[in-house]
Amino acid sequence: MNFNVLNPADWYVWMRNHRMATALLFLLIFPYLMPYEALSINILIFGLFGVGFNLLFGYTGLLSFGHAAFFGVGSYLAGISVVHAGWPWWAAIGCGVVASALVGLLIGYLAIRSRGIYFSMVTLALAQIVYYVFYKAESWTGGENGLRGVKVETIDLLGWSIDFMDPLNKYYVIFVFVALALWFVSRVLNSPFGAVIEAIRENEKRAAACGYDVARAKLLVFVLSAGLCGLAGTLRALHLSIVPIDSLHYLQSGQAVMMCLLGGMGTFFGPFLGAAVFLYLEDVITNLTRYWMGVVGIIFMLFVLFFPKGIWGTVLHRCELWLARKEGAA
């Protein structure tokens, strides 16, 4: 296509067709837009958490209240491999992701058979059980006190050594993993299977009539989603050098849901925007008033009432309409 630099429509179309490139460009400059790196890293991590969750919620239409389990298991297993086993950072990440995917397989297998709100509650219940297992395994997890000493000072790879204590380095190291994950998700969504899960979201009965084994497809997405959330968890463990027990708590799952809805469920970049808005607002407002919860709550309600598709969803929608109008005019 011929690209006209002065034509915003062309820009928009390009961004829409190259969502990966757009997302990565944005995330590359992101830390310079944020007040401090630790916050940008959190947004990166929770954005990934949201993307993983969105794969299940936004694209397959399964609302899980138990995703903290995978986030937390990822964190803890990564942490434990560093603290107790003394493994290198990359082994820790691998361990965390695999573990959370396995837990995902188990919980998913049990939960898939129930539907709607009941599915949500089964996942919640099973996640709570995971929470208590880790809570009680004090010698491994530190229990309520959380796991401390997940200390990774340098990232060594192929002779390279990066100072991980430097916040900006830390951001870009974690960015690499997030970028890889995003690339993976983007491919899955573009793949034939991506079409299948959307079909399941739209109409399970029909999807089955077309010959798709709905249960297996759901389980596969569930495991993928769990693995991605697990990755987010491992990164958080490395980022904070601690693993708080709260990362397994159902309120953490709730946060993922909120970020997804806020950003726009079923949109590729929505969860990131959701995480960014959620965490940034919370961070800024907390410093201005002790009543940050109330302010955040009001903003939430306004978004729900006036941005029905979530922030990103609404933006995309508006752009499409605008584009259609332009084309109509042309």
Place this chain on the structure above:
Amino acid sequence: MLDISPQLFALQLMTGFALGAVYALLAIGLSLIFGMLTVVNFAHGAFFMVGAFLGVYSLGLTGNFWFSLLLVPLMTGAIGLVCEKFLVRPLYGRGIDYPLLLTFGLSYVMVDVVRFTFGIEGIPSSTPESLRGAVFLGFGHFPLYRLFLILATALIVIALWLFIEKTRYGLIIRAGSRDPEICKVLGIDISRVWLLVFGIGTAIAGLSGMLASPTRAVNPEMGIPILAESFVVTVVGGMGSLPGAVLAGLLVGVVFAMTSLIAPEFAELSIFVLMALVLLWRPQGFFGKAGLMS
């Protein structure tokens, strides 16, 4: 390991019922609202909390427990009506996600409003004179107030049952669907029914908060843990089923009490295990309709 005398067991059972009473009340509200409007009300715990604060406050002003018992549900119900009309109503037909997010935000706001007006550390609450002390039940002494709690719940449930069985609004609520057809037939403006149901649900939530206030610390965060627990109850009983809510409420209360006796540190976990087991055995809870919102 530990020997449990029949007296102790009986007492434990009673405490279980007293706990279950509060769960049941909250679950009824949740279940009503969900069954009718398919709204998962995340602000339910906040209404419970507001009820408790208003209860203690009006008790302090009027000094009359029974009057407050009447006043509080009216007030929380009124708040509920306003919320439904201006916040929840615009979201009908947008699926469960948006009301869920909205009520979540609403709960944040309510908590902070209470923090702002009543202070953050919470306010002292005490049992009304007329209901203090313990009564001997043949197997042991049991706090009079908790006995009252069980009876009050029973009365509320009966009253609600009558309302639902004997009035035409009740008929629709029984029909439990948002199918406008039925209402056309009955010549009833459905939106008014939804308003009413949300009002009743929140009123009961406030009432249960008021009833629970003498038994526990009254603080702005008191609604958060109980929300999760009452969701468990609602789901175990089956979303949208009132008998289910009551039955599950008592069951959860008793399970909690018994675990507290045998393995205290797992008391909280036990109710989630219960939910997991029930749902794996029966994916729509005791009396739930299958495939809700699927």
Place this chain on the structure above:
Amino acid sequence: MTAPVLLDVRQIARYYGKFRALGEVSVSFRQGELAAIIGPNGAGKSTFFNVISGGVPASSGQVLFKGKDITRIAPHEYARKGIAKSFQITNVFKHLSAHENVRVALQMQATRFQLWKSRDDYPQIKADADALLERVGLASVGRQFAGDLAHGQQRALEIAMALACKPELLLMDEPTAGMSPEETQTMVDLIRQLATERTVILVEHKMKMVMGLCNRLIVLHHGELLAEGNPDEIRSNPEVRRVYLGQH
């Protein structure tokens, strides 16, 4: 003349609690037939359809497809065995484009759990999808959301999706329900034309339509087989007359 039996239904019954919706019905369909299940309301047509298409399990009896028992197979197995159905209530992927609807159905043949390749790596499927849309007369609306299409178009789309499974047997539950006369006519033509390549069984209560369309009719009444035969036989069948006149 006598083609081999494709679908063999043996004494299937379906009970809802005490109520018997379908009792001990046996009937077999041969390859290339264009058959219709008819009968007054409550005759058990839909139950029959659901049982043979895997919508609800049979209480007793069995269904054989090409000699293999398919009574208890999972819903998704039907399509893979070559049995496609179109539902009575329209069932499409509302928030996907019409083209995407058909593509998803088609893709089933090529791949099921392909995560890594891009959808665009299957140009053949794309082409086939366009062809199918063309065939059911939806080529012009391929880019629109299925949910935004007119009722008749959605039914047509559903049939396109059913065809995408390359079925030997096509089951249709009241394909013309709620259609305008014009829509009905196009649908009838479409069915007639589809039937030239495969076996088609439809459930209908519009007598006139099936009389003109089908070469074999099965009449159900109170969940039992009342009569079967070609249109003329059925027309002249006193039992059937009594039942239908009794209706009016």
Place this chain on the structure above:
Amino acid sequence: MSSQLFNKHIGRRSIVLGGAAAAVAPAWMGVARAQNTPIKIGFPVPLTGAFSAEAQDQVKAAEVAVKEFNEKGGFNGRKAELLVRDDKLNPGEAATRTLELIEKDKVDFVVGSLSAATQLSINAVCRDRKIIFNSISQSDAINEAKDWSMYTFHEALNPHLTAGAVARYAFPKYGKKLVYLTADYAYGHEMVRGFQRAGQAMGTQMLADIRFPLGTSDFSAFLPRIQSLKPDVLVMCNFGRDQLNAIKQATDFGLKATTKIISPVLLFTARVAGGADVFDGVVGGTSYYWGMEDKVPAAKAFNDKFRKAYGGAVPSDYGALGYAGVRSVLQAVLDAKSTESMKVSIALRQLRYNWYKGDQFYRKCDHQSVQSVIIVESKSKGMKDKNDVFNVVHIENADEKNLRTCDELGHKVST
């Protein structure tokens, strides 16, 4: 209400200042900053959540210490400045906030925290970056070798110390048959351990240790069993709201008639929120109670400063800790004539101080502040005003032998 708004305003001012300072002084001109920029003390506390009342008091009192230091002219011209952050009682948030304080605001020291978990996460972050952290949260774990570092200091009491002191006072007085009602987490277990250590010496008998899930709001289910065990003393190894609920419901079940209720830590704020009749007769330990001013001159001096700053309000136990935590660090800066972590750490190790409750010092091996424990009994009659809630029944003076030994904590060199 008014005092609330007032201290909210203070919290905000210091934050805005902090933000401004950070804005005008980006990292790359670090060298230029050294001389004239203020001494920044990060102060992460749970301004929201279950302990926000305590946290607010921590901020108020810490501000007093800062003001005091600045009025005395600071450290050769450099004024001190408090950067308050809300850790929301959440360890993850606490770690993030501490990273913000260190990486963006470039604080010189960190003082604060309230819950054990946040304390440990803040400590982990500070330790890795060689920033001094003086914890004002009560928990044993931070003293143990695996979390401790040269930069870790513990201003607050730890449960071993308080529980021990309460045990030594209460068991001989009220009886030897005990039931523990314990919050099932490290802090709760630490308190039980403290009581048991002291108790065994006196031959106490533990009838049961009932461990309930943290954050339980209804304890009625645990009480019938306790009743049936008929203990002399019910030991509440729990904290804050758990404790308030537990005691409230124990009172409803008429337990007080037969059993004395004691707890290692009796919070001033919890007592105020819970009301007189709920806590009536409960005996417990605390690091500070303003009413000790008639026995301890330092307390009088501190109370007056606080009253002067906040219109007659009196400081709570946690408030006092906030004051002492900040003041110790600032004093050490003066002693070390530097803000460099290691130098200040050494100065702190040498420090002998009496800020508000009598003589204190940091034990060399684990930097635990060795200090007195105040035993109070909650009263319901003859109260002069709403702040007059306890009687000081006993003060156990500071003594290193009441702590766990350095070796037990895993410190090899106990110099």
